[in-house]
Amino acid sequence: MIKVGVLALQGAFREHLQAIEACGAAGVAIKKKEQLEEVDGLIIPGGESTAIRRLIDQYDFMDELKRFASSGKPMFGTCAGLIMLAKNLVGYDQSHIGVMDVTVERNSFGRQRESFEASLDIAGIADDFEAVFIRAPHIVEAGENVEILSKHNGRIVMAREGNLLGCSFHPELTDDYRITDFFIQMIKEAKNLA
Numbered sequence: 001m002i003k004v005g006v007l008a009l010q011g012a013f014r015e016h017l018q019a020i021e022a023c024g025a026a027g028v029a030i031k032k033k034e035q036l037e038e039v040d041g042l043i044i045p046g047g048e049s050t051a052i053r054r055l056i057d058q059y060d061f062m063d064e065l066k067r068f069a070s071s072g073k074p075m076f077g078t079c080a081g082l083i084m085l086a087k088n089l090v091g092y093d094q095s096h097i098g099v100m101d102v103t104v105e106r107n108s109f110g111r112q113r114e115s116f117e118a119s120l121d122i123a124g125i126a127d128d129f130e131a132v133f134i135r136a137p138h139i140v141e142a143g144e145n146v147e148i149l150s151k152h153n154g155r156i157v158m159a160r161e162g163n164l165l166g167c168s169f170h171p172e173l174t175d176d177y178r179i180t181d182f183f184i185q186m187i188k189e190a191k192n193l194a
Contacts (some may be wrong), residue, residue, distance in 0.1 A: 011047020
């Protein structure tokens with residue numbers, strides 16, 4: 001059975017675990033860096049990117065997360081998770097994990113009270129995905145090997161680069177599991193290639 005880890009330091013990790021189980025894979029709440037060896041793919045959930053980074057540093061996760069990404073195992077960042085994966089952040093000198101060739105702007109759709117839902121056309125996944133945006137970032141710029149999967153009002157809100165997937169919104173806060181299932185398919189493909 002495919003084992004999908006969810007970084008369970010902060011944020012909406014329980015909802016991701018439920019979505020993984022609903023897709024027929026095993027969800028593992030990752031609270032210790034050693035657990036990364038047990039999983040075939042990893043989701044970095046939404047939450048507060050500054051808090052997530054502080055906890056990654058506190059529990060000495062950073063090197064292991066970078067190693068995980070370079071191993072070819074798929075990683076999926078949602079909302080704050082996208083911020084964690086991005087190589088560049090608007091207004092910041094330093095990235096976090098910094099493995100996906102995108103430039104991301106934090107809170108680019110406004111603060112908490114400007115949260116909204118929108119129906120998205122997502123290449124290869126859905127033409128009617130109801131996406132939940134909460135203090136969402138967006139991708140300002142994408143490298144040449146980055147496939148843009150979805151835009152909202154001209155802003156890139158979902159993209160893939162090889163084994164890395166990132167989106168601005170929270171797919172785990174809906175009962176539409178097509179994006180989680182897409183990520184599980186990425187994991188299956190990566191396992192077959194390994």
